[in-house]
Amino acid sequence: MSEEQIRSYIINKDSYDKNILVEAGAGAGKTRLIIQRVIGQIGAGIPVEKIVLITFTNAAANELYERIQAGLTENIAKCSGEERKLYENAVMNLQRMKISTIHSFCLSMLSEQPFEADLHLGLKLAEDGETKQAQADFFERYYRTNGVNIEDFGFLNSNQYKLRDSRVKNFLMETFLECAEYRDVEFVRDKSYDSVTFDTINKLAYKEMCNYRDSLVRAFYNGALSGKYEDIAGFLVGDVTKFFPDNMNVYDPKYNYVKVCANLKACKKFLEPFNKTKIKKDHPKSNENMAIFSPSGFDNVKKENALYALNKTATYIEQAVKAYQESEDGESVSNDGLLYHTHELLKNSSEARAFFKNKYSCIYIDEFQDTDVMQIELLLYLCADDSKLIAGGDIWQCPLSDGALFAVGDPKQSIYGFRDADIRLYNKMKAKFQNNNEKNCEFFSLDYNFRSDEQLIAWVNEKFQPEINGKYGMTYSDMISKADKPAAVSDDVIRGAYFVKDSGAESVAKIISDLVNGGKIFDKGVERPIKYSDFLLLLWNTTQMEFYSMVLTNRGIPYTMWGKRPQKNSLVLKRFIALAEFVFESYSPTAKEKAYSILWRCRPDSIDFEDAENDVDDYEQNCESNDATLVAVKASADTVNEPIAKLYKILDFPELLFDNTSNREYELSNLIYLIEKWEKQDFAGSDELMDMMKNELSVLKEKELILDSSEQNCVRLMNLHKAKGLEGNIVIMAEAKNHKFSGGKYTDLVAKRQVYVPLKTSDFSYMDYLTFYPNERKQAEDKYFGEQLRLEYVAATRAKQAFIFVYTFERKKPVIDKLTMSKIGRELPQINNATAQSAVQAAQINVKDIFDEVNNSRNAFDESVKKLSEKHVSKITPSHLEDGKKVTIPSGVEKLSYKRPKGIDIGHMVHRAFELAVNMSGKLFPYNETPQQKELIQKIVSRAYLDFEDECSSQDSESFYKDYINYQLHSFLKDKDIEKLLKTAQAVYTELPFYSMDGNEYSNGVMDLVLKMSDKSFIIIDYKTNIQEEADRKLFEERILKTYRSQLDFYEKILRKMLSLSDKTKVECHIYFMNDDKYIKKKSRLKYECVNIMNNIIICIVRLTM
Secondary structure (H helix, E strand, O other), X not given: OOHHHHHHHHOOHHHOOOEEEEEEOOOOOHHHHHHHHHHHHHHOOOOHHHEEEEEOOHHHHHHHHHHHHHHHHHHHHHOOHHHHHHHHHHHHOHHHOEEEEHHHHHHHHHHXXXXXXXXXXXXXXXXXXXXXXXXXXXXXXXXXXXXXXXXXXXXXXXXXXOOOHXXXXXXXXXXXXXXXXXXXXXXXXXXXXXOOOHHHHHHHHHHHHHHHHHHHHHHHHOOOOXXXXXXXXXXXXXXXXXXXXXXXXXXXOOOOHHHHHHHOHHHHHHXXXXXXXXXXXXXXXXXXXXXXXXXXXXXXXXXXXXXXXXXXXXXHHHHXXXXXXXXXXXXXXXXXXXXXXXXXXXXXXXXXHHHHHHHOOEEEEOOHHHOOHHHHHHHHHHHEOOOOOOOOOOHHHOXXXXXXXXXXXXXXXXXXXXXXXXXXXXXXXXXHHHOXXXXXXXXEEEOEEOOOOHHHHHHHHHHHHHHHOOOOOOOXXXXXXXXXXXXXXXXXXXXXXXXXXXXXXXHHHHHXXXXXXXXXXXXXXXXXXXXXXXXXXXXXOHHHHHXXXXXXXXXXXXXXXXXXXXXHHHHHHHHHHHHHHHHHOOOOHHHHHHHHHHHOOOOHHHOOOOOOOOOHHHHHHOHHHHHHHHHHHHHHHOOOOOHHHHHHXXXXXXXXXXXXXXXXXXXXXXXXXXXXXXXXXXXXXXXXXXXXXXXXXXXXXXXXXXXXXXXXOOEEEEEHHHHOOOOEEEEEEOOOOOOOOOOOOEEEOOOOOEEEOOOEOOOOOEOOHHHHOHHHHHHHHHHHHHHHHHHHHHHHOOEEEEEEEEEOOOOOOHHHHHHHOHHHOEEOOOOOOHHHXXXXXXXXOOOOOHHHHHHHHHHHHHHHHHOOOOOOOEEEOHHHHOOOOOXXXXXXXXXOOOOOOOHHHHHHHHHHHHHHHHHOHHHHOOOOOOHHHHHHHHHHHHHHHHHHHHHOOOOOOHHHHHHHHHHHHHHHHHOHHHHHHXXXXXXXXXXXXXXXXXXXXXXXXXXXXXXXXXXOOEEEXXXXXXXXXXXXXXXXXXXXXXXXXXXXXXXXXXXXXXXXXXXXXXXXXXXXXXXXXOOEEEOOOOOOOOEEEEOOEEEEEEEEOO
């Protein structure tokens, strides 16, 4: 059959007794087919309550409902007689049709048969956040009563001498939270390691380190490698042995030799530029000495440590997961719990299967490629003829009942592997439909694309077909564009695929501005100017979205951020509802207290609509100012009579609703959307309206509170997973990344029902134990790379007219090489219409991206290393240039007995805290110690401590370090010089890395803070956390100059070289340092011009003229 005939057959009554699987690419109109077939079945007499439609999201379910309703209404106008009555009855009873996600469908089934499922009568679905919190709370209790032997987890130790219980607990909790919902699975581990201790692994590492040291020394002194290769070995001896403990002649059980072995991988990286083949050619007898370059013994240590770590972790997690699942009360069930209990009910009860089969005669499922094992099997229990199924039998072997299942999907869009969707399941079901023994099953493949321009489709076919077809369990059939075809288009019309070799949010913002100000697009048969709403901006993950939103805002580009942001949305909505309650019930003390909570920006959980938590004394202290504000809100609302009109009046007080950092346009659009929705519903007075508003909070996390972007002229910003099922005239895929498989959790729930737990170590990377399970690793890699490829396919096929791929590199995966090569299409055309330049764009100063220069200098550095001369290479770091860094206590200062953190411990923590604070300067400056700022500071302090916790040489408490970081951070934020510099800087760069080669000396390091000012000058700020002030001003300055002048001269030299700055460009170097009276007591307090006393913190910025 032709495709037209297939489409006609699918919606025709002749196919209603068939089970059908439709495989169709992006833009094929799969949802339209479902709607047409459902309406056809209703017209054929199938009652609406007999039909089930399973969708992937609540938003998709709502869309299906509305489109089916519209289709039925349209048919009523066309038909007459009995058929008309069928459609009229369907419209009146459409709410009885089950149109929902799989989880909501499971909840309804379990609610109907709670006793059979052994669940609570008032069963309810727990929100994701509630589930995770419940799991975390359980683990806290479980760990207290079922602790671990810390020595068993020595692999987590990131320094030589200690491992804290908190590190082990946090590691196990993170692993537990990823695995808590896996039921009836095997947590894979090698049980031969049950009795192995970390000391055994550590002794093996000690032995291999001794062997490696000896081989280095032999190679260095026996002359087997001559010339520059001898010098390489000499360099390695010096560089490697610095990792060794002082005494390598005796094994020290407190020393983590395993970790040191892992650190020695840096030596291997150093040798990568050298051609080992040439070494062997020049020195044929040196094969035995090649061990110094790749010591095989370390690989054995890595293997033993990884399998040991897997054994200890999986053993504990399996026990904890089992205990958690046994503790569930059956009243509040998670999404995964719903699936499991429904699956078990249908699997074990033939009566339950018969009940629901009688209730539902046809099940439709959309996005079939993204279902997991549990979901597919429970659908089979509902759709299969189980008359011959024995207890414990395989439901896959049962034939499907006539007309019971209609599924549509596209394996090329299977992108939810992290939710355990597996393309092998889709292929298994596909094989069932193609099996000749399944007489009532039919499989169809559709190639038409009604969305994308023919040039774009041609490009997608050319670039993805060879990379997808026959790989990663997929097939690819070329799509055929059926979109409107322009007879002719002008040169400035954007159409097809483009690439932009550039990076960052600024580059993307400029593309959007340029195209809006001077570009055109072909839309609905005519050319027209490009609008902001034409753009769909896709990012790889949500962590980049806030930064992009900030850049778009600065550029004056309107946008909506798509995705669930429950914390912000919930907070704004709670504020709005609290003010509304005060407007309607100002006489109520409770309503007034809630409104006060809003005025003070209390945490969301303090605004509880069932039981408001209040501090009466605090309210009374602020009564006068609060009353004045609330009176103004009430007076404004009282100027109108209708409850809905009063809600709009509340929007006149945005300062009460939104934070300074809020995306006000986005949040405001959500509120307007909700008000309009409430206005359309029937309610009797303000009490019922308030009930509707409060009910919105209970479902907030399940909804996307987003306006239809077609009604707004704004860019849609989202991650790739959120773009599923959406489309845009112009799609920009930004922040394209180089795909690298890094391990992590791996599951095989299709063939073996096995889970390999993730081992996330202290450096936030995954221990790659899958290397020692080669078959599983190959499957994990295929799953990962296949999904990355499919994500790019999804991105490209969202576009109707143009796809713009923004990248910075040539990637290794074949499809990406082709995507980024110039032959794929055209450079994005430059818009030369000068009159179209926006005021915002004209005001922009072209800032050279310093980090591009960093990458350039790094590449040049790598090339220089490859060309090393025969002379010995020496390495310089900035700290080597500090003269007299370890100075004695200066005059005028007495050392207290009070214990303070050691500089070597606290330095990195304070540096990290300052870095985070600078990156969040928009939220922290000016620093007024608002509740939001204090909360953010606590997060910064916690992050800084956790990042360097393992570098602490003492066993002091966590609060001991956090108090000190918090103290110093407050002082930093209060410093007016710092605030002024950050406000006036044109560009701010924190922790700026540099690489440089000068003759036989190479250097690398990090500058704490670099500012580019509006006059094109630069300021380098170096943080010092262990300097002591002297009463004698002259001696103090002399000591500072003597100690740090060489280092600052070095920084200036590196920055000038990195950016090719002329001598005329001004470069200043500042030192920021601090001490405090709490730790240091001065004999006298002298005031100097450069010294500020603030909150017992002495802060001095020394400016050195270069």
